[in-house]
Amino acid sequence: MGIDKPSPNEAAPKNPENMETVKYKGKLFEVISEQVEIDGRIMHFEKVRRSPGVRLIIGDGQGNIMLTREFRRELNKFDYRLPGGKVFDSLDEFNSFKSQGGDLMIKAKEAAIKEAKEETGFTPSSLTHYSTSQLGATVEWDLHYFMGTVDRSEGKAQELELGENIEVTWFSEEQVKKMILDATTFSEERSVAALVRFFNQPETSHESQAKSEGTLLADAITERGLGSIRLRTKNLASLARISDVIFVGSSLVGKTTLVDSVRAAVATNPELATIFQIPKRIITRPERANDNLVENTFVGNEIFNSMVEHGEIGVHWVRKMEGNRQEQYGFLATDKDKIPVLSGNNAIINNKESVSPASLLPEALIIAVYSPEDVRKERMQQRSPDLLAEKPEEARYRLADRAISMYPEAHIIIKNFGRYQDETRDDTAQLFALLAKLKSK
Amino acid sequence: MPASLLVTSYVNPDLDGVAGAVAYGEFLAQTNQENTVAFIGELHQETKFVLNYFSLQHPLIIDNTDSFDQIILVDSSDLAALEGHINPAKVIEIIDHRSLHETDKFSNAKSQIELVGAAATLVAERFMNSHIVLSKSSAILLYSAIISNTLNFKGSITTERDRFAATYLNNIAELPSDYWRQLFTAKSDLSGSKLKATLAGDFATFSINNNRLGIAQVEVMNVKQLIASRVAEITEALTGLQSDNSLDFIFLNLLDLETGTNYLVTSDLNTQALLSSVFSASFANCVALNNPPLMRKQIVPLIKAELELNS
The missing domain is CATH 3.90.79.10 (Nucleoside Triphosphate Pyrophosphohydrolase)
Structure with missing residues (x-):
């Protein structure tokens, strides 16, 4: 019908002056013939418009x-x-x-x-x-x-x-x-x-949005597949930077055992030693039989306060006990460029206002260790028989201090009971290895 | 190429079917069994509520199962509910919790049929007995399904296994203790045309000794108000379903989510006679109170026994 097709390199120029003749018009479509001048020649291009x-x-x-x-x-x-x-x-x-x-x-x-x-x-x-x-x-x-x-x-x-x-x-x-x-x-x-x-x-x-350190760690852990570890991905996503690690959990969930495994890992792996430091804990309660003296030092309130004043204690907070009794918890100050690994307790979350310095929590990776109540009771009977006998109130208080209250804040939960118990030490060591890798990038 | 595997439930699946299939699909994927989770028909309103409330991904809806070589059914074990969309020979596994099932019709399937409150419980147990970590979204779905099916543990089909599974699941899902209220309120929206749609949406038919029986099941809050104001709409919708499906018997099994009270609703006199004799229920204005409260899956075997006795 005499309509020339445009050559591939020449699209029909959309020139408002080009004449359009409507060949057919329906409600949705129209067929038009567009008249275009190219190099002095008049050409007609047919098209459909919708x-x-x-x-x-x-x-x-x-x-x-x-x-x-x-x-x-x-x-x-x-x-x-x-x-x-x-x-x-x-x-x-x-x-x-x-x-x-x-x-x-x-x-x-x-x-x-x-x-x-x-x-x-x-x-x-x-x-x-x-x-x-x-x-x-x-x-x-x-x-x-x-x-x-x-x-x-x-x-x-x-x-x-x-x-x-x-x-x-x-x-x-x-x-x-x-x-x-x-x-x-x-x-x-x-x-x-x-x-x-x-x-x-x-x-x-x-x-592609910049991932927070918390999310990067979560990805690494998921890839590795650590069975006794559960990730709170939402909380991890809002953890932009990890500057310290805090283990929390009720009494008798096995925090000390796991911190020990980190201590062992740091002692045997020089790379980890450049990144993590596990400072000794200072507590103001009287020493008990079976207390861990590697982890803790027990002092009176005046000495504790003086240590804080002189900067010997870096991080500290207050834990409310039964009745009006209070205990102060603190850690010896650590090197500025290292990530302190602290064994805390629920007071760090339940009594946030008492935590010093204030910058501790926002950049803390909170690892909650969890064991069900019957497992904890059994452990108490084995570990501190004198507590149950001499101070039943404190025993009751420690058992009642349930793990559940700190779940909302935790970033990572380690299940330390039953069939998971065999894996927790390894998994924790691997977790720290992954965190070290992340921080050394 | 590995055989393509579909994990699904019955047509127009309820929350238990969807949750069970989605979670089981996840379980299989974690054990390196590639599969697709998809459903035929429409999701119940309750399921859509859970998906939207927690910003979860919807499951895929498909028209037919032709492109799949193998099928796994969760919360489904009788042919009628599959409405001809599924070739029983393709079914390789069944996980269900109802007593009336037709596993003999699925010659290639290994089946786990245990009378717990929800198929979700059986799927949760698979995770519990393994080292596989359950995702939070699946935990939310499974937990919601158990709460829904067992009427927040008040229904008589509830077992200890359901409670235990729910505890395990909520440890991961972390839902508040009054979550059941939001779930049940969403389930209870029967405003306007939703009543008819809900009746038709959870409607099951059974063939017993040449008798065709249809039972709709609705669980809502505040049943008393529903009965006081909308019985005529209900019986009209039931009459429509009865003629559409050529049924001899039809009724609505109505349950109050908060109190657990159970009512039977029908305007069909033959059905009223049948139910009166099976449950010693007396009908007034098309409604009868049923004590103790029963779910449809518990009612059907009782009616079956009655009809077989009288045949």
Whole structure:
């Protein structure tokens, strides 16, 4: 019919002066012939035009992305898609908008917010334009991709049109990456391309945000697979820097044994010795039979206070005991460039105000050692028979001091009972090796 | 290429089915058995609540199981509930907790059917008896399933194993002790068209001696208010389900989540007669109180016995 195709190197110039003749116009599509002058020759290019659409890449801030599951008439089956819709209700609206010189991006963003609200029940507080997909030279049907985040607890009812059957679903990035590779699961190929690019761009993937030291440690531990260790990943994520390590746990959970294993590891491994230091603990309670004198020194209150004043004691806090009794806990000051490993107790969390210096806790890796109550009782009977006999109140207090109260704050939990008990020493040593590796980078 | 394995539950699975399958899929993946967890149909409202509340990933929904060579069923062991979507020959394993099951129809499956309160308990036990660490999201799902199925441990199907598993799970999930309230409140939203949808969503049919029986089950807070105001809607929806499914008997097994009270609701006179004789229940305005409270899975064997006795 005498219509020349443009050569590959010459896209038809989009010159507003080019004449367009409408060959056919329907509600959604129009077929036009564009008259273009190139090198003195008049050429005609035929193309199809459709009003543009929007697609939304919405995250929940927890690593999940929203997809909609919709029954598609043209496929006669359900399909997972990105939520979205038209920018204009008709081609006429689109054409008149263009002729009035409107800003398409603003209009597209408005449409995106509206579609989100109606189709999914969620209104993103802000949307950023991510990309625009152009279909080709002869078919003009732009899809504008926008990205944003919503709070999943703020979803409202959908406002669907007659015949629309759309369900909102959320999948992790990993899962979406798998789903878009399967054409029977996710059929809109332009969105597959947009998502593939989205996932491969460092600044749009949430994995690329600078990881806190806590998260880096968590990743290393997960990779190593230490069975008796449980990670509190949320807490670890907010631990930006690790400057000290504190073991906590009720009496008789086995803290001392584990700190001993760290002490042994540091003693035998010079690399670890350059990073960690395990200072002696100073306590103001009377010595008991079976007390660990390697770990602790027992002094009276006046001596303790004087040591604090003279800077001999670096870290200290107060532990409230039964009745009005109090004990002071402190550690000998450590070298500035080393990470102190402290054996604390629940008071460090339950009596935070008494902890000195104030900078200790925000950068502390808190390792909670856990054993169930019956195991602890058994250990008490073996270890301190004189306590049960002579001071039943204190015994009761120590047993009642349950581990559960400190769980919310801990970053790592070591299960020291039953079948885990055999692994805890090794796992703890490995944990410190991983932490040393992390800190020496 | 290794055989592709699907871990799933019955069609339109409830929270127990979803939780059990998702967690078991995780267990298998940790023991190097690649698998896909996916479901057919729609998730119950309660399941969607848990997923959204904790920002968990939704499970994949599929239309058919054709692309899978092997299937593992969790919380499902009878063919009817699979609605023809699953080829029983492909099923290699079944984990379930109901007494009426058809494991003989699954010739290639090894099955673990134990009468605890939830399939979630059986899956949790797999983790407990191994060195495998359970993810927090799976722990949340399994714990929610146990709370839901056992009606916060008040239902008579509750066993010590369910309580023990729940303790283990909540050690990881760390949910507050009043979590059950939020879960049950979400479950109880029957506003507007949700009533009909919920009835149809947890509706099971059984064929016993050429009798077709349909039982809907709904567990909500504040059942008294529901009965006081919406019985007509319920019986209308039931009548619709009865004719759609060509049923001889149909009723709703209604349970109050907070008090545990159990009501049977039906306008069909044949069903009222049947239930009166099995449970000594007396119907007034289509509603009868059932004491002691029973779950559908406990009711079915009793009705089965009655129908077989009278055949």
